[in-house]
Amino acid sequence: MAFGLITMRLARTLVPLLLLVLTLPAQQAVNPRDRYERFVAIVPMIGAGTPQDPRRPLHTPANEAQLQQHNRRQAKMLAFSYIVSDDGQYALVEFVATDRAAFAELIADPTIKKFEKGRAKREDIEREFRRYRRQFNLSDFGASVQSENCSCC
């Protein structure tokens, strides 16, 4: 009797939880371009250009192995893409991550100019970025389009 009562209580708790877990991924999709946490930043290019140490922006993994290592210890960094400054010394980068915590190193670095999507003003970003690349346009910039049906709001 008592066992049955416990089972019923357990089922009453677990079934909605299970339903919740199973159905949450099926919620309506948001435009992928508006998903995730995003920063844009001006960072120096690093790397010797060798197979083990390719040229790349600071705060990006050198290869797939480093990316996996990075994602094991931090919130997941999903993507980055960049254009180089007119003098080739800097990268104008967009970083994308599932969690803001993935940007901990970037945020903590006082030497880097960075802007967070949704907080920084477009004009401020474009003014700063154009100091490094004269023809910069934020509309043409981004880690990826990844477009889907936008039913965000």
Add this chain to the structure above:
Amino acid sequence: MLLSVLAAPLSASYTYYAYRELTYPAVGMTPNGTPTYTSAGMSGPASLIGTSLMPSDGTSDYEVKTVSQGAACHDHYLRASADAYYDGTTATGSFYQVCFCANSVSIYKRVGGVLTLLAQASSSLEGPVTLRSVMRDTLLRVFVNDRYVTGIIDSSLPSGAPGVGARNSSASVRDLSIGLIDRVAPPAVNASSIRTYVTPNRLELSMPAAQDDPNGIGVWLYRFTRDGVFIGEVTQPVFTDPTVQPNTTYTYAVWVYDYHANGYSPGTSFTVTTPPADAIDARQVGVRPLGVYWGTAGEQIDLRSGNLNYTIPLLTAKGRNGHDITFALSYNSQNWRSDPSGTWNLGMDVGYGYGWRLMAGSITPCWRDFWTIDHYLYTDSTGAEYRLDINALVSKTAS
């Protein structure tokens, strides 16, 4: 026999001009490294560069496609020299390389002996997956199962051959297809086929799915501008602009693009005028505190809109501070709308029945453009939506 041309249409009758199974040495391709061939395809570490597989149109623009049955871990080479090779520890030649490995896509280039990592993006590569790299002019775009993953703009390498690679002996690649760039834009959208529904602060738009030309690679996305300013792009022919102002006329334009970046210019323009701020939307879903409802068996019929809401609280999470939050399964009947422009399907099945939603509530940012939040949309557990567009600072000293 080895040099076979296989029709592998993505849509319509687009055909790839070269196909290699890669279960045996491929004709017209230069091997680098130590390729081995089995029924699973070519294993590495190795690359195969199609020095005899250049496009017939005299350009170095093409699409490289492979199909992976298991967890993908191989490379595409584009604009590559005959000795192009990169396995993570050794690199030779010049190339763009798209590396599909460890559920991520990385784009490298090697020019003048300097290797550069150009972009990286996470993407599920668990098979079967179709991997496509499209090189056109200075643009390289990568698609996984027809979804755009990442891309670059770079002008360092104007010419070179297509190819594939496998990074190690446990990685393999097979079924390589190489196709010409489709240079014909999909037909423009017929303006008369565009349907709009406008409320003071929202525009909904739908149109028939665009079709590419008969030999086209297929329609990829629809790009929208409002008064000449880019506002968004979608892969389905429906679009919502939640950032319009009441009593205002806007000129929209839509472009249809195919997977090879052709868009019919100048796009299709149409004009929309929003109603005044006091115009009432006949649709109102959810249960609101100030609404008037009727129902005797748990249903809530909105006496203003006629929407029938049925909400079943499933679970209440309680916090130590006395706060609680209820997860509810809700249904709203106003899923369809019929107006002079036709019938609109406003509901969807998110996995457990058409029109049903399970939620505690949500706050969604609505973007004016890629960078700027216009307002937030709060949806409660009954599905009622509230536009949060007043940014008011409340001062404790204010009277």
